[in-house]
Amino acid sequence: MKEFSERDRWVTEDQYHRALGDLLWERANTVVWLDLPRRTVMWRVIRRSIARSITRRLLWNGNRESFRDWLDADHPIRWAWTQFDRKRRETTERATRHPTVTVIHLHTARQARRWLASERTDG
Template identity: 40%
Template structure:
């Protein structure tokens, strides 16, 4: 419902989960915790206390975060009050992830715990390079959402299939839905 205060943003890598989570934070005043910041330690290692930090997040009264990382997806889903699913076309996601990755690399942006995007040529050699990962895993969100609907049939899920739908939905944040409709 619109009164949800624990919100997950689902979608594949590069779909815009963090961007939308930040918009929800701005519009609704719900604190956003970037899951990548909890997950990545120095040298792209997994932070040893990742799951503990996610449990602490789930214990809070309100939050918005990305729904990713298999180790904590069930925990996040069990505490969520709503899910916003970015089910964007592959071409849109790939354009976004390529632009984001190139920008981060060219500007040598510091990400989490001092990490930076690897050299662009690594897309050719590393199977799990973020661009290859985004391509390979693009359809997995639909399977995860289908499973979520089976385990949490009570959980409202907003499915956004285009940038236009994302923009229209964002425009409604903080306002009562038209006609008394719910998410």
């Protein structure tokens, strides 16, 4: 990941923070934070899980989701609910620790679409 982050341009998700610490924040000049409301996040996770459970669509590593999986402590619906506040707090703390990083803090899907559209016309 160090080699990856030394490139001139890169895009990644923050899911690697546990393994990398603040490495990506230390090397980034801009972070786009899609900070959707809990109700939006939960609606999307639940809708996706319902579809996956009904269709039994093949996921990664040969996995398929079933309604029975919803009882698992690490199911995406439970994970999204229990980790929501922690992830928001941790991202806020990282932004505070790295004041030289420009944080584009988007709160809605509409804001994200507008920002992406503006980047396409500016870039």
